Amino acid sequence: MTLTYHLQIVNLLAALLLLISFAMLSQRRIAGLITLFAWQGAALTASTALVAWSTGQHHLYYSAALTLVLKVIGMPWFFFRIVKKLDMDRDVEPMINIPTTMLIGIVLVIFSFNLALPISELSGTVMRSTLGIALACVLLAFLMMITRSKAIPQVIGFLAIENSLFFAATSATYGMPLVVELGVALDVMVGVFVMGIFFFQIRETFDSLDLKHMEKLKEK
Amino acid sequence: MEIYWLLGIPLTGGIFLALWGCRKNAPEINALFSFLTLIAAALLTARIVEGGPMMVGAGWFFIDSFNVFLVALTALVAFTTSLFSRPYMRIEQEHGRLNAQRLRLYHSSYQIFIAAMLLALTTNNMGILWVAMEAATLATVLLVSLYRTPASLEAAWKYFILCGVGIALALFGTILLYFAAEKVLGSGGTALQWTQLNGVKAQLEPTVLSLAFVFLLVGYGTKVGLAPLHSWLPDAHAEGPTPVSAVLSGLLLNVALYAVMRSKVLVDGALGNNMAGNLMMGFGLLSVVLAAFLIKRQTDVKRMFAYSSIEHMGLITFAFGMGGAVANFAALLHMTMHSLTKSAIFFAVGHATQKAGTQLMADIRGLIQTNPTLGWGLMLGTVAILGVPPFGVFASEFLIITTAMHEHPWATPFLLLALGVAFASIFGKVQPMVFGETELPKLSYQPALTPVFLHLGLVLMLGLFIPPYLADWYRQAAQLLGG
Numbered sequence: 001m002t003l004t005y006h007l008q009i010v011n012l013l014a015a016l017l018l019l020i021s022f023a024m025l026s027q028r029r030i031a032g033l034i035t036l037f038a039w040q041g042a043a044l045t046a047s048t049a050l051v052a053w054s055t056g057q058h059h060l061y062y063s064a065a066l067t068l069v070l071k072v073i074g075m076p077w078f079f080f081r082i083v084k085k086l087d088m089d090r091d092v093e094p095m096i097n098i099p100t101t102m103l104i105g106i107v108l109v110i111f112s113f114n115l116a117l118p119i120s121e122l123s124g125t126v127m128r129s130t131l132g133i134a135l136a137c138v139l140l141a142f143l144m145m146i147t148r149s150k151a152i153p154q155v156i157g158f159l160a161i162e163n164s165l166f167f168a169a170t171s172a173t174y175g176m177p178l179v180v181e182l183g184v185a186l187d188v189m190v191g192v193f194v195m196g197i198f199f200f201q202i203r204e205t206f207d208s209l210d211l212k213h214m215e216k217l218k219e220k
Numbered sequence: 221m222e223i224y225w226l227l228g229i230p231l232t233g234g235i236f237l238a239l240w241g242c243r244k245n246a247p248e249i250n251a252l253f254s255f256l257t258l259i260a261a262a263l264l265t266a267r268i269v270e271g272g273p274m275m276v277g278a279g280w281f282f283i284d285s286f287n288v289f290l291v292a293l294t295a296l297v298a299f300t301t302s303l304f305s306r307p308y309m310r311i312e313q314e315h316g317r318l319n320a321q322r323l324r325l326y327h328s329s330y331q332i333f334i335a336a337m338l339l340a341l342t343t344n345n346m347g348i349l350w351v352a353m354e355a356a357t358l359a360t361v362l363l364v365s366l367y368r369t370p371a372s373l374e375a376a377w378k379y380f381i382l383c384g385v386g387i388a389l390a391l392f393g394t395i396l397l398y399f400a401a402e403k404v405l406g407s408g409g410t411a412l413q414w415t416q417l418n419g420v421k422a423q424l425e426p427t428v429l430s431l432a433f434v435f436l437l438v439g440y441g442t443k444v445g446l447a448p449l450h451s452w453l454p455d456a457h458a459e460g461p462t463p464v465s466a467v468l469s470g471l472l473l474n475v476a477l478y479a480v481m482r483s484k485v486l487v488d489g490a491l492g493n494n495m496a497g498n499l500m501m502g503f504g505l506l507s508v509v510l511a512a513f514l515i516k517r518q519t520d521v522k523r524m525f526a527y528s529s530i531e532h533m534g535l536i537t538f539a540f541g542m543g544g545a546v547a548n549f550a551a552l553l554h555m556t557m558h559s560l561t562k563s564a565i566f567f568a569v570g571h572a573t574q575k576a577g578t579q580l581m582a583d584i585r586g587l588i589q590t591n592p593t594l595g596w597g598l599m600l601g602t603v604a605i606l607g608v609p610p611f612g613v614f615a616s617e618f619l620i621i622t623t624a625m626h627e628h629p630w631a632t633p634f635l636l637l638a639l640g641v642a643f644a645s646i647f648g649k650v651q652p653m654v655f656g657e658t659e660l661p662k663l664s665y666q667p668a669l670t671p672v673f674l675h676l677g678l679v680l681m682l683g684l685f686i687p688p689y690l691a692d693w694y695r696q697a698a699q700l701l702g703g
Contacts, residue, residue, distance in 0.1 A: 201373055214373065
């Protein structure tokens with residue numbers, strides 16, 4: 001009885017994740033994007049903690065705590081600081097064709113539900129139906145990376161993929177072994193740090209974080 | 221025990237050089253740590269040759285003849301590259317392209333990169349393998365952008381984003397693998413251990429495993445440089461410092477392919493058909509052909525040899541895809557030959573570009589006049605990589621092509637055509653660089669050419685005669701891969 005109740009909430013959070021992914025796809029302002037990313041992390045934390053509580057998988061608590069510290073507090077703070085330092089609070093990205101991007105996004109969602117169907121039938125966890133959503137979030141984040149031309153949105157897209165993958169791991173298998181999750185978290189943290197250094201280097205060299213300046217290396 | 225030394229030495233080296241890397245003798249310290257790593261690798265190899273496969277540290281590490289040969293190769297090339305980078309980086313500093321701070325970053329990242337690769341090779345856990353691969357990428361991103369030129373920043377950014385996305389796909393593949401394993405092995409830390417998985421591979425769910433393999437192949441394949449996911453590779457090789465190009469080409473690509481092969485063994489066991497092999501053959505063949513035709517259009521020498529790496533990695537992937545004892549043997553042999561030869565070429569190319577002050581082939585002329593050993597090193601390396609007998613590359617390519625003729629005759633014309641095109645274009649471009657007239661100045665430091673001739677000597681020796689114990693070793697490794 002309680003399990004179905006929990007299941008409803010987890011499903012709700014999954015839907016929220018998907019919604020946030022769509023919102024990220026259409027968000028033009030960098031500050032807004034960072035906030036959305038923090039919310040996505042929060043939804044992920046909540047769902048992981050809930051699954052941990054309802055199924056008694058204690059190691060998931062660590063995973064939830066890690067997400068909370070890194071992806072809800074640490075990284076958004078770091079990004080906000082960079083945005084402030086590089087003085088691009090008000091940067092608005094000129095994006096055309098938001099409706100088309102949305103339509104492609106919907107097609108991706110349908111595709112990922114179909115792809116996940118045979119796997120979720122095999123899964124024994126309580127939240128197997130959410131695997132499709134996790135896969136959809138991965139693909140939407142990909143789409144976001146492709147459609148953006150600025151450095152920070154691309155990195156946020158990359159981190160959104162990571163978020164969705166963690167969600168996939170939780171929904172399909174109650175999370176990866178703890179050591180692996182710790183390792184992945186460490187990598188992501190170092191990655192974001194490296195990116196931080198990188199932003200400054202790019203900015204110093206090109207005087208902008210627009211990646212349009214970085215299209216010189218092509219096959220002639 | 222050796223395994224802890226093997227991983228501990230480069231890691232300590234990385235930390236040490238991060239703290240004290242500004243010293244004048246940092247290049248020597250770097251070489252020293254690499255040498256100690258090589259000794260640890262040699263001891264480990266001796267242990268495995270004597271006692272067979274072993275598990276260390278409660279199942280966290282697993283060493284068999286397949287990965288120990290890559291460990292030995294990695295440690296060897298890492299050491300010789302550190303020798304080469306000693307004068308190379310000093311000259312770069314003198315030319316004003318680098319300062320002491322950046323050299324500190326370089327030396328520290330170099331050691332951590334080696335540690336990450338060795339961890340990827342020796343770990344028994346598919347999850348840790350992923351973590352180590354990602355760590356190896358992160359360690360090299362800032363190395364690619366070391367010169368801080370616009371082009372190098374662009375290359376590093378591309379490298380980070382493409383490999384990051386690729387490796388995210390591999391993570392999804394790993395999750396799927398764990399998902400399938402959990403059904404059989406129960407949840408917990410052991411379900412991702414390769415040895416455990418290998419024991420129960422026949423019971424793993426085939427649909428999940430085939431999907432997992434697609435993700436793992438595309439993910440790690442991005443790092444192998446398989447077409448059409450290769451576009452980061454030529455940029456990163458051309459814009460980064462040459463020692464980095466040498467280790468990327470000679471080592472990182474091998475390690476990524478190693479990850480693919482570990483997954484393939486599991487998938488083959490679960491599926492009982494050659495789905496994984498067919499996919500690898502497809503990607504491999506595409507890479508060989510595409511790279512061969514792109515080589516033709518290159519004007520930058522490092523870019524050209526980067527494409528040649530894509531071609532050779534494609535060839536190795538194709539051979540592993542064919543499977544069977546002979547093809548696996550040939551692929552392993554070719555991995556060794558390619559690593560040694562390609563890093564030797566990059567060493568020679570590095571000094572040649574420093575001499576000419578450009579990477580454009582049209583402006584590098586007559587190396588043999590000003591510096592005969594350098595000229596001969598580049599020429600012999602090129603001849604070796606193009607598969608001219610008696611060098612070892614010929615032996616492995618010959619084996620791969622004859623096996624292909626036997627088992628997949630349709631692929632042979634493509635392979636021969638690609639090898640022919642690559643031969644004509646590379647030879648035609650390197651020949652005037654080595655011979656021809658010149659007025660290039662001398663280098664301020666004595667170039668490090670011993671590593672070049674050491675590598676080429678090994679390749680020549682293995683082409684003429686493979687010692688029986690070495691052949692046995694390769695055969696064992698080929699068997700492990702399902703030969």
